[in-house]
Amino acid sequence: MIASVKAPDNIISKLVPALWVELKKVQRSKTLWMTALAFSLLIIISGLFMYILKDPEQARRLGILGAKAQIFGGSANWPSFFNLVLLMVSLGGLIIFGFIFVWIFGREFGDKTVYDILSLPTPRVTVVIAKIITAAYWSLALILLVFVLMLGLGAMLQLPEWSAATVWNGLGLLLGTGSLTVLICIPFGLVASFTRGYLPAVGCIFLVIILGQVISQLGNGQYFPWTIPMLYSGAAEALIGKVTAPLGLISYILVGLVGAISLVFTCGWWRYADQT
Amino acid sequence: MSELLSITATGLTKRFGDVTAVNDLSLNIHCGEIYGFLGLNGAGKTTTIRMLLGMIRPNTGSVSLFGIKVQPSQSSIWQRVGYMVETPHAYPDLTVRENLEITRRLRQMSATDAVEKIIGELGLMPYANRRARTLSLGNAQRLGLAKALIHHPDLLLLDEPANALDPAGIVEIRNLLRGLAENSGVTIFISSHILSEVARLATRIGIVHEGRLLKELNANELAEQEEQRLAVDVNDTVAALSALGKAGIAARLDGKNSLIITDKPTMQHPDKVATLLVEAGCPPTRLVVEQRDLESYFLGLVGMKEEKKQ
Numbered sequence: 065m066i067a068s069v070k071a072p073d074n075i076i077s078k079l080v081p082a083l084w085v086e087l088k089k090v091q092r093s094k095t096l097w098m099t100a101l102a103f104s105l106l107i108i109i110s111g112l113f114m115y116i117l118k119d120p121e122q123a124r125r126l127g128i129l130g131a132k133a134q135i136f137g138g139s140a141n142w143p144s145f146f147n148l149v150l151l152m153v154s155l156g157g158l159i160i161f162g163f164i165f166v167w168i169f170g171r172e173f174g175d176k177t178v179y180d181i182l183s184l185p186t187p188r189v190t191v192v193i194a195k196i197i198t199a200a201y202w203s204l205a206l207i208l209l210v211f212v213l214m215l216g217l218g219a220m221l222q223l224p225e226w227s228a229a230t231v232w233n234g235l236g237l238l239l240g241t242g243s244l245t246v247l248i249c250i251p252f253g254l255v256a257s258f259t260r261g262y263l264p265a266v267g268c269i270f271l272v273i274i275l276g277q278v279i280s281q282l283g284n285g286q287y288f289p290w291t292i293p294m295l296y297s298g299a300a301e302a303l304i305g306k307v308t309a310p311l312g313l314i315s316y317i318l319v320g321l322v323g324a325i326s327l328v329f330t331c332g333w334w335r336y337a338d339q340t
Numbered sequence: 341m342s343e344l345l346s347i348t349a350t351g352l353t354k355r356f357g358d359v360t361a362v363n364d365l366s367l368n369i370h371c372g373e374i375y376g377f378l379g380l381n382g383a384g385k386t387t388t389i390r391m392l393l394g395m396i397r398p399n400t401g402s403v404s405l406f407g408i409k410v411q412p413s414q415s416s417i418w419q420r421v422g423y424m425v426e427t428p429h430a431y432p433d434l435t436v437r438e439n440l441e442i443t444r445r446l447r448q449m450s451a452t453d454a455v456e457k458i459i460g461e462l463g464l465m466p467y468a469n470r471r472a473r474t475l476s477l478g479n480a481q482r483l484g485l486a487k488a489l490i491h492h493p494d495l496l497l498l499d500e501p502a503n504a505l506d507p508a509g510i511v512e513i514r515n516l517l518r519g520l521a522e523n524s525g526v527t528i529f530i531s532s533h534i535l536s537e538v539a540r541l542a543t544r545i546g547i548v549h550e551g552r553l554l555k556e557l558n559a560n561e562l563a564e565q566e567e568q569r570l571a572v573d574v575n576d577t578v579a580a581l582s583a584l585g586k587a588g589i590a591a592r593l594d595g596k597n598s599l600i601i602t603d604k605p606t607m608q609h610p611d612k613v614a615t616l617l618v619e620a621g622c623p624p625t626r627l628v629v630e631q632r633d634l635e636s637y638f639l640g641l642v643g644m645k646e647e648k649k650q
Contacts, residue, residue: 077448078448081445081446081448082445082446084445085442085445085446088434088438088441088442089431089433089434089442092431092433092434092438093433094433175429175430175431175432176427176429177429177430177431179395179425179426179429180429180430180443180487181446182393182394182395183393183394183395183418183421183423184415184418184446184447185415185416185418185419185446185447185448186415186446186447186448187412187415188412188415191446335412336397336412338395338396338397339390339395339396340356340387340390340396
């Protein structure tokens with residue numbers, strides 16, 4: 065009866081189909097395009113600020129928008145553009161990447177498809193790992209979209225102070241900020257699983273943003289994992305001169321621990337919790 | 341021994357807080373059987389099926405499928421099992437074909453034509469490229485069955501599979517399941533709250549109520565439960581009971597003005613009962629031979645009052 069069912073030899077041969085499945089679900093969802101649009105808007109707004117800063121007369125004509133643009137830095141050039149984009153990514157990334165993790169896990173409960181993936185030859189832990197890899201891939205693909213879009217906008221605006229070093233350094237910071245943000249967003253997938261839906265997990269995203277603001281104001285942002293990507297990007301310091309404590313090894317360890325612990329707990333929850 | 345039994349459940353108990361959903365339930369389902377798991381809503385059917393599928397861990401007891409204990413480390417066991425739990429759901433943005441392709445890949449199947457085959461077998465070809473969100477409830481049910489059957493399982497666990505199907509669809513699915521059991525030796529465990537539906541298909545029936553397995557019957561025993569009885573309405577039940585008793589006919593009171601006679605020889609001559617009662621001065625106002633159906637038997641078994649026949 066089971067002639068057409070093959071026994072996979074190793075974990076990779078089980079992971080590959082699970083990854084295909086997750087990517088297919090993402091590919092066919094509107095959420096993919098919504099997140100791309102959201103990030104694109106952030107970059108277009110950053111480009112608009114650069115445009116205003118480049119032409120002070122235009123900035124004055126625009127009134128309040130011009131005044132706000134001044135807050136983020138005084139000059140329109142490639143280093144400032146990178147810093148502004150880094151600020152946008154570190155702020156927006158927590159929300160958008162967080163939503164990606166919430167959606168990838170929460171949709172199984174929202175669409176009630178969770179029961180279809182529980183009693184299969186593909187182990188539940190493999191499904192969870194495929195989901196996390198997909199969310200990370202999706203998030204980092206958005207970072208690359210940001211990079212390409214800002215290069216195009218910067219070139220259109222003919223921003224000065226272009227150099228290969230600036231671009232490579234900016235790309236490195238974008239990917240670094242994105243990777244740290246991915247790690248601190250894994251817990252939102254756990255919350256979406258545990259609460260079997262979207263809303264409580266989305267609430268958690270906003271809770272950590274508020275907590276991050278408070279803890280940063282108290283000068284302890286380097287010990288709160290959800291503010292560390294922004295501190296790592298250095299954007300706030302570069303743009304508005306806000307001096308923050310330098311990140312030490314402990315900060316990176318904390319981010320790593322949040323990612324690792326939430327991964328273990330998510331796998332454990334899917335493997336052992338009752339699916340009523 | 342293990343391959344003779346598809347399902348072995350021993351002493352399953354599941355509590356949710358103060359509520360005991362399943363209480364010390366044991367099952368032995370043989371290979372090739374069609375086992376109807378019958379119970380009212382909330383009787384514990386779905387919780388039991390989820391325990392059989394390893395989705396819920398019992399507080400006590402254990403489940404083995406084909407002799408292998410169901411536990412998180414035994415995911416390969418599901419290669420032989422197909423299932424559909426309650427109302428089937430699918431990824432709404434994906435087509436029927438894509439939803440089945442997802443199932444094929446997660447089931448680690450090498451046969452790339454499996455999706456097209458099951459689409460054909462379940463009559464889903466006209467809907468193959470339609471997004472799941474646009475399917476009618478009946479076709480969504482077919483898609484759920486297609487996902488359960490795509491890998492030609494040895495054991496099929498179906499929770500209320502006739503829900504939402506129209507009468508033609510119910511007959512079609514019934515024939516499909518019967519064919520699977522008869523031609524391919526597939527063991528089918530099917531839960532339902534509709535006795536007549538289960539009775540038409542199952543070779544054995546287990547009746548569950550308040551989490552306990554009350555009774556198991558095979559198909560012949562079930563047929564015997566479709567008993568007859570003679571219902572007699574009279575104005576003076578005391579006089580009627582006395583007259584019948586003097587004639588050696590056992591009767592019992594059923595309601596204010598009704599008597600029930602289940603004695604088979606008497607039931608074959610209702611005219612004699614009528615004559616007897618007329619001569620005793622308490623003529624019947626209504627006299628009818630009733631067929632006690634399976635639903636009545638079932639409701640009687642689970643302790644619910646039978647609906648009085650009109």
